[in-house]
Structures are given as C-alpha cells and as structure tokens.
Amino acid sequence: MLSPLLTSLSIWDPFISIGSTILQPLYWVVSGILVLFHSVWSPVFGTDSGWTWALSIVSLTVVIRVALIPLFVKQIKSSRSMQLLQPKVRELQKKYAHDREKLGAETMKLYRENNANPLASCLPLLIQMPIFLALFRVLDGAARNIPRGHWLRINPDLVSSLNSSTIFGAKISDTFTKVGFANGINSVHVLTLGLIIAMTATLFVTQLQLMRKNMPAEALEGPFAQQQKIMLYVFPLIFAVGGINFPVGVLIYWFTSNLWTMGQQFYVIRRNPAPGTPAFAAWEERHQRHRHEETVAVEPEGRGTRGGGSTALPVAQAADAAATPRVARQQPRKQTRSQRRP
Template identity: 70%
Template sequence: MDAWYQPFVDFGSTLMQPLYWAVSGLLVLFHFLWSPVLGADSGWTWTLSIVCLTIIIRMLLIPLFVRQIKSSRQMQLIQPRVRELQKKYGHDRQKLGEETMKLYREEGANPMASCLPLLLQSPIFFALFRVLDGAAHGIPRGQWLKDRVDLLSSLQNAQIFGARISDTFMGVGFANGITSIHVLCVILIVAMTGSMFITQLQLMRKNMPPEALTGQFAQQQKIMLYIFPLAFAVGGINFPVGVLIYWFTSNLWTMAQQFYVIRRNPSPGTPAFDAWEARRKAKGKSTTVAVNGSGTDKGKSATSNGVARRNGKGAEPATVPEEPEGPRVVRQQPRRQTRSQRKR
C-alpha cells in the first residue's frame, strides 16, 4: 500500500519534469562540446560540463539576483527607522503595524520582495541538484539522460583526482583508511562552505551601514551567517562529488557577482560607498592633473613665455598692468603735414 504522501510526491515530480528536461539537456550539450577535447568518459569532461551548466543557469538568474540584492539592501537601510517606530509605538501593536507599512510604502520596500527571487530560484536549483544526484546514483532524471544510458554510466564512473563523480564522503567508508575520495570531498566541502561564508560576510561588513548592524533584523542576519554554511558542511558529507562541484561553482559565482554589485553600486552610508567615493575623487583628481599637463593651458603658457622672453626674464611671465576702470579717454592724433610745411 502506498504511503499517504505518495500522491503529493508524484505531483511534485510531474511539475519538476520540465526543469529536469532543461537541466539534463544542457548537461548533455556541454558534454558533447567538451568530449572532442578531453574525451567522452573523462572526469574533466563531466566536471567542465557541470561548471558550464551552473554558469549558464546563474546567468539566466541574474535579473532575479539583482532584484533580490536591491530589496534586501532597501530593507537593511530602513531598519534604523523601523527601530525608531518600535520605540515610539511599542505599546500599540496596531499603530506600530500601520506606521511600519506606511514606511514600507514610502520607501518602496517590501519584506517579501527579498524572499520572492530566492523562492523562484529554488525549483531550478533543486532540479539541478536532483539531476546530478540521480545521475551519481544511476537514476536518470530528465529525458536526455533517460534516452542515453551510456552517458548516465559514463557520468557515474568518471573520475577526477582518483574519485568518481558519484562518490560521497560517507559512502566510501574508512575500511582502507583515508583515501583520495575523502580528501577531495573535504576540500570541496571546505571550499563550498567557505565561499558561502565570505559572500554573506562581505554583504554585512561592506554594504550595510553601521546603524543597520544592530537590532533584531541584524541579529537574524548574523545567525544565518553561521547557520547556513554549517548546515551545508554537515549535509555535504552525503553529497556526491558532482553536486559538491556544482555548489562550489554556484557559490563562487555568487561571491564574484555580489562583489561586482557592491563595488559598482554600493548602498549610501556604508564602507563600500565610502570606498567608492574615494575612488571616484582620486580618479577625478588624476584626470584633472593629466588634462592640465597635456595642453589645456598650452596657449596661455606659450603667450606668457613669449612675453617673458621679450622682457628678458627667462621662464617667469611678465606682469601686464590692468587698465583703470572708468570712461576711456581717446587721444587726438596730430594732422599729417608735408615736409615743406614742417620746415615753415
């Protein structure tokens, strides 16, 4: 007899089939492109296919990422004003809720807007994880892998650094001691969790004003800073090598993408914004010096040097007296006379 939740599982699997089809199709496509270079059964062919697949998906999700960053930043910036409202209307829950929603409308902030892009990304990431995890265990997910059993077997048995794409840290066991599989899995787990931690840390340290680092919202951010990497580190011991490669690539992309956004479009009042202002001022100053030294006052300098040479003062320009203010007096010129008239 089927379990009571089996209909829900079947329904969810049906909804995920289009995503499985797209993810498996991209994976097979990149394997086809890399096979002539590295070989069809090479572990590096499948590794690069997973990396390229992850990059393509992350590029398609850039608009959602930008929206998530903007919404999260807006919520962080208004937290000091939210705390002021809490101090003022803490005794009246209804009034506090009304004023808080009014503040959100005025500032164009939405608490759910920062979560919505993440929720929309989740099915795509889950489909990618399920396709790779299923392939590592010999379970084809996606029509492109179901039609190519040889590719499924190749992905499952491909090796890099002595470890198969399908191997896990706990699945190998320690009967033969510490093997290359354990070492590779530990390196990938540390890289995956470390890149995730650095990404969250740079967001809190560089793109948040000091006043936003206090309060309940900031405390939640600090808790997630440590909880998420720890959860992935614990779960990572059961992830196949192919899934660890995917997560590390995805986190590395997120870290670089967020670094670019923070550097080019920082939030006002944050350390990143101060550094951006300093770079802009330094660039403007160097540009001004370069322009002045390359000919902006060239005509003026040449005129001054010419006057200086005529006055015998070397490189120092001569001082030209200014005309006095007031009405200009026109001097009458004498009438021209002939030579005989001048003798008389």
C-alpha cells in the same frame, strides 16, 4: 514492528509522486543543458572524462546564474532599501511598542512606499532550490543507473558515462557518506571535504562582505541586523552539514554558484555601494584620487622656483599660454672690429 513504519512510509508516496511530477520539466532542462555542454567539452577531454562532466556542471551553473541576474539586481536594490530604512523602522518600533498589530501594518506600509521587499533577498536562493534538487536527483539517478530527464533517457550510454566518470580519483556521482570508511580515507572523502569547505567559505565571505562593507552603522542594530548575523553563521553551517550527503557533482554546482555570487556581489558593492557605508567611503576616495590624477595629468610642467620646486599653471591659464604664439627673440648683429673701436 515494521508494519506501522511501512504504513507510515506509504502515506508519503502520493506526495513523492506529485513532487516527482512537478520536477519532470526541471529534469528535462537540467539533463538537456548537461548533455549540450557534454557535447561541447567531449572533443577536448573525451566523452567519459570526469573533467568533461565537471565542466558541463560548471557551464550549467553559469547559465543558471546569468539567467538569475535580473533577480540578483532586484535583490541588491531591495536589500539596500531594507538597510537604509532600519533607522525609520526603529522609530516605528519605539512609537508603536505597545501595539504589535499597528507596528506591523506601519512597517509594511514603510516598505511598500520605498519599494523594499523583505523576501526579495531570498528569491535567488528559493529559485535555485528546485534546480539544485533536480540536479541532485539526476546525479543520484546516474549513481543508480536510473536515467532522469528526457535527454538522458534517450542517451543511456551517457548515464553510464556520468556514473563512472571520475575527477581527482572520485566519481562525480559519489557522496561522502556513500563510500564509507571500510578502506580508510580515500579520494572521495578528500575531494568532498575540500568542496564542502570551499562552498561554505565562499558563502560565509559573501554574507560577511555584505554586512561589513555595504551596511551603514545604524543598520547593524535592531532585529533585522540580528537576523542577518544569525544567517551569517547558520546558512554556512547548514550547507556544511548537509554537504556530506551531496554527490560530488552537486558540490561542484554549489561551489561554482557561491563563487559567482561572491564575485558578482563584490563588483556591485565596489561600483555601486549604498550611501553611508564603508564601501561608499572607499568609492568616494577612489573617485577623488582618480580626479586628482586626471588634473595632474593635464597640467603642464611648472617653471622652477627659487626653492628648487616647480609650480603648475591652472588649466585655463595653461590653455591660454599654449594658444599664444611665441615671438622669436632676435639676436643682435655681429659687429666688425672697426665698428667696435671707439
């Protein structure tokens, strides 16, 4: 009964070995950054503190996300181009509805001419996946006291420290499924569930604000919009279900990464929204209000009117009035009593 199963498992050994070999450079980078920031935070919280390791993971996430900023900018531009091209894509779909091959060729030609890449929106996520897998393996190895990565191999004490470090009573290397429910609900369950909810919520809000605020109305129709709506619910669900198998340290990484993405996207949408979107209308309203406030600030106080209000001179007239010197009004000389007699 077991021999066929063992044989089938042994078939995958070469692929597992190849994957491990490919990930070795990432193990080296991830473990090196962790050890570097561990040395930075250790004087503050202590060498074996869970907060030291948690902040090291957060710092690792920030370094990775800063390195991905150029790709994020490219993703935003490509995603915006894809949104704005949806009306033209629907015209092509109507024109070549009978010829799927011609429709595909014309659609890709339209994308090339407008520098839009349908895969660009997935680039940051695809690049993060090997890093996520490397971090998962490093933390999983720490849970088993197996050092993965050069910098942890030459510092075996750090492996034990990472394995035993706790935050809010839960080990950094523990998972929701690993601890089980033999002793009821414990701090690991509470912390992992909290991080899973936070990770899922930030991912959902990030995609929702992109669809609701930075997409024109016409881009919310058609196959591309349907794909976006599916991703809005499917991606958070995948992370929520898979999160129960992630160590606490990996959940900290993903929550921090999603939080960074949400803030970064909010900044881009607010400062540089796509034309014809609710975000662009809000941007124009803010700029008009700002220009109005600047105009009011430079206008001098107007003279009182009969209605009790005040009028303000135009800016040019105000400047001329300010440049014209005032002539002092001369008071009449005071007359003596003899001069006032008739």
